[in-house]
Amino acid sequence: MRKLVDSLLKQLQDPARWVALTGAGVSAASGIPTYRDHSGLWLGSQPIQHQEFIEDPSKRRRYWSRSVFGWPRVGQASPNTTHEAIAKLETCGVFSGVITQNVDRLHQSAGSHNVIDLHGRLDEVRCLSCRSITSRTEIQEWLETHNTLPEAASLQLRPDGDAELPLQWEQGFQVPECYECGGIMKPEVVFFGGSVPAERVEACYRLIDAADGLVVIGTSLTVYSGFRFCRYAYQQGKPLIILNEGETRADPLSRHRCDNNPFGVLIECANTLASHHAEDCHV
Numbered sequence: 150m151r152k153l154v155d156s157l158l159k160q161l162q163d164p165a166r167w168v169a170l171t172g173a174g175v176s177a178a179s180g181i182p183t184y185r186d187h188s189g190l191w192l193g194s195q196p197i198q199h200q201e202f203i204e205d206p207s208k209r210r211r212y213w214s215r216s217v218f219g220w221p222r223v224g225q226a227s228p229n230t231t232h233e234a235i236a237k238l239e240t241c242g243v244f245s246g247v248i249t250q251n252v253d254r255l256h257q258s259a260g261s262h263n264v265i266d267l268h269g270r271l272d273e274v275r276c277l278s279c280r281s282i283t284s285r286t287e288i289q290e291w292l293e294t295h296n297t298l299p300e301a302a303s304l305q306l307r308p309d310g311d312a313e314l315p316l317q318w319e320q321g322f323q324v325p326e327c328y329e330c331g332g333i334m335k336p337e338v339v340f341f342g343g344s345v346p347a348e349r350v351e352a353c354y355r356l357i358d359a360a361d362g363l364v365v366i367g368t369s370l371t372v373y374s375g376f377r378f379c380r381y382a383y384q385q386g387k388p389l390i391i392l393n394e395g396e397t398r399a400d401p402l403s404r405h406r407c408d409n410n411p412f413g414v415l416i417e418c419a420n421t422l423a424s425h426h427a428e429d430c431h432v
């Protein structure tokens with residue numbers, strides 16, 4: 150372990166400024182299941198597509214009737230020691246910012262300041278007509294008030310925590326509409342088949358431009374929207390470090406990889422650098 154920590158420390162100090170690119174692996178220890186699908190956490194094997202959500206009222210009913218059970222687990226989750234280590238590394242000046250594929254806002258809860266939520270945020274819901282934003286918590290209250298939810302005990306829970314809902318119940322489910330204009334409400338996340346806003350992608354490139362390298366943490370990068378930043382950094386001649394259990398799509402581009410207890414190694418590094426940083430501040 151010490152050897153792995155020393156080796157990563159050496160990498161992180163040469164060069165000195167990095168951007169972190171994080172994924173579902175980071176939030177797994179907070180009780181949020183790792184899915185390759187970055188947006189439909191509770192949708193089980195059938196992730197919702199952007200276009201069908203927009204066009205098909207029955208798909209929206211399906212989404213909200215499942216999300217009413219899936220959201221509390223995300224809404225009530227707390228950051229874990231990996232989120233905290235990443236925040237510490239920003240405080241120390243090692244990370245200039247975080248690009249995250251997660252939609253749970255746990256980096257912000259852990260104290261990271263410069264975070265780009267690449268795939269959006271699940272704690273907000275937007276009206277597709279007037280663009281107004283409502284908190285997901287408020288929507289949850291509405292859903293619970295306007296629907297008679299079956300007892301959790303009566304639902305068939307799948308190993309992934311998703312619920313198999315009786316179809317009949319799903320059909321009668323009341324779906325929220327915009328309070329202002331009656332428009333379609335959509336969680337502020339990028340669904341499959343949807344696209345990340347161009348200005349957000351651009352902000353990620355600028356963050357990488359201003360840094361010396363990229364550290365990939367807890368993602369296999371199967372989704373192109375995250376992978377493109379590894380390719381970009383590589384093309385700019387900037388080093389890539391990968392901290393992930395298992396292979397990633399960017400492995401061939403990396404300068405350094407750690408797949409043996411990668412989060413433990415990162416946490417140790419963060420603690421070491423934070424204590425150096427605290428000493429420097431006292432001088």
Ligand SMILES: [Zn+2]
Binds near residue numbers: 329332
């Ligand atoms: Zn509206």
